[in-house]
Amino acid sequence: MAAPEQLPPRVGSALDELRATIDRAAELAREIEARPQTGDLSARLADVESDREELSTKLAEYEQQVGRLMNLYVATYQLHATLDPSEVQATIAEIAINLLGAERFVLLFWKNDARDSSGECEIAFAQGMEEDKTGLFPNGIYGGGDPAVDATLADGVLRIGPLDGSQALACVPLTVQGATVGALVILKLFDHKARLRAEDRDLLDLIAAHAASALFAARVYSNTDRKLKTLESLVALVRRQ
Amino acid sequence: MKTKKVLVVDDSKLLHRMFEMMLRGFPLVHAFDGREALDRLAEHKDVELILLDINMPRMNGLEFLTAVKAHPEFARIPVVIITTEGTEDDTERGMQAGAAAYVKKPFRNEELLGVINRLTASPAA
Numbered sequence A: 001m002a003a004p005e006q007l008p009p010r011v012g013s014a015l016d017e018l019r020a021t022i023d024r025a026a027e028l029a030r031e032i033e034a035r036p037q038t039g040d041l042s043a044r045l046a047d048v049e050s051d052r053e054e055l056s057t058k059l060a061e062y063e064q065q066v067g068r069l070m071n072l073y074v075a076t077y078q079l080h081a082t083l084d085p086s087e088v089q090a091t092i093a094e095i096a097i098n099l100l101g102a103e104r105f106v107l108l109f110w111k112n113d114a115r116d117s118s119g120e121c122e123i124a125f126a127q128g129m130e131e132d133k134t135g136l137f138p139n140g141i142y143g144g145g146d147p148a149v150d151a152t153l154a155d156g157v158l159r160i161g162p163l164d165g166s167q168a169l170a171c172v173p174l175t176v177q178g179a180t181v182g183a184l185v186i187l188k189l190f191d192h193k194a195r196l197r198a199e200d201r202d203l204l205d206l207i208a209a210h211a212a213s214a215l216f217a218a219r220v221y222s223n224t225d226r227k228l229k230t231l232e233s234l235v236a237l238v239r240r241q
Numbered sequence B: 001m002k003t004k005k006v007l008v009v010d011d012s013k014l015l016h017r018m019f020e021m022m023l024r025g026f027p028l029v030h031a032f033d034g035r036e037a038l039d040r041l042a043e044h045k046d047v048e049l050i051l052l053d054i055n056m057p058r059m060n061g062l063e064f065l066t067a068v069k070a071h072p073e074f075a076r077i078p079v080v081i082i083t084t085e086g087t088e089d090d091t092e093r094g095m096q097a098g099a100a101a102y103v104k105k106p107f108r109n110e111e112l113l114g115v116i117n118r119l120t121a122s123p124a125a
Helices: A009-034 A038-079 A085-100 A147-155 A200-240 B013-022 B034-043 B061-070 B088-096 B109-120
Strands: A102-110 A121-127 A170-176 A179-189 B005-009 B028-031 B047-052 B079-083 B101-104
Touching: A038 A085, A038 A200, A038 B013, A038 B109, A085 A102, A085 A121, A085 A179, A085 A200, A085 B013, A102 A147, A121 A179, A147 A170, A147 A179, A170 A200, A179 A200, B005 B013, B005 B034, B013 B028, B013 B109, B028 B034, B034 B047, B034 B061, B047 B061, B047 B109, B061 B079, B061 B088, B079 B088, B079 B109, B088 B101, B101 B109
Parallel strands: B005 B028, B005 B047, B047 B079, B079 B101
Antiparallel strands: A102 A121, A102 A179, A170 A179
C-alpha cells in the first residue's frame, strides 16, 4: 500500500481540506453544545411575553383607576370650590350629566321640615323633565309615590336600579350630619350609555356624602351674608341720622 | 420638545378643571362658549388642538367649528368634539363640519388621552 506522502499532490490537498473541514465541524458542534438550548430560549421568550402582557393589563387597570380617582377628586374639589348655592347645584348637575351620563334627573330637598307635615319635597334642580311621563314631579314638587325614592328619602340608603316598581335608575340620598335632607333621582341615562357602571358607584357615594353638605354650607353662608349686609345697612342708616 | 397649546371650549367649570388635571403637560387656554373661544383663538395663534363641547350658550360648538374651518389661519387646527350628543346623526354632523374626532360624554380618561396623543403626535412636535 502506498504511503500518504506518495499520493498525488491533488489528492493530498483534498485530504488536508477534508481534515480542516472535519475540525471546523467539530468546533461548531462544540459551540452549539455550549449554547443554551433552543427550547430554553423559547420558554424564556414565552415568559417575557407573558410578563409583558401582565404588565400591560396592570398598566391599563392603573390608568382606569387613576381616571376614576381623578373624576372623584375633581367632583369633590368643584363641589366645595364655591359658597354660591346656585353654583353648587350647577356642579351637582354637571357631575350627573358629564361624569355619570344622566339625561333626566331631579334634585329633591325636603320642604321646611315637610317630613313631619306635608311630606313633600321641592325640586331644587331638574334636567330633561319636560319629557317625563311619570307624573310624579308636577309643579316643582315631589309628593311621594315612587317606592325607591320614598325609601331613600326615608332611610338614606343609596339605591341603584333596576328597582322594583320604580321609575328611577338610581336614588342617591343627600345627607348632612347623618340626616337625609333630600335625594338625587336619576331617571334616564343618555342612549349611548347603556347602564350605570361599577365605577359610577364611587361617584354616587361621593354625591351622597358631599353634595348636601356643600349645598348646606353655601346656603348658610348666603343667608348669613345677606343678614350681615342688611345689618350693616341699618347701622349705616342709624349713624347718618 | 415643543409642548402644544390646547384650547378647551366648554360651559362646564367641572370639565375645565378635569382637563387641567388630565392635560398637565399641555398649556391650556379656556373659553366657556363659542364666541369667547374665537376671541381666545385670535389672542393665542399658537393653539394646536381644540377640545370642543356642542351645547353652549351664545355660540354653540357646531357654529364655532364652522367658523374655525372657514378661517384660513385656523382651519388647520384639529378639533375634538366632546359632547353628550351621542346619536350617529350627531356624530356625522360633527365630522362633516370638520372635526378630527368625536368623543361622547361621559368618556373614559384613557380614551380621550389616546385621541389627544394621536392628534398631537406629529413629527413637528
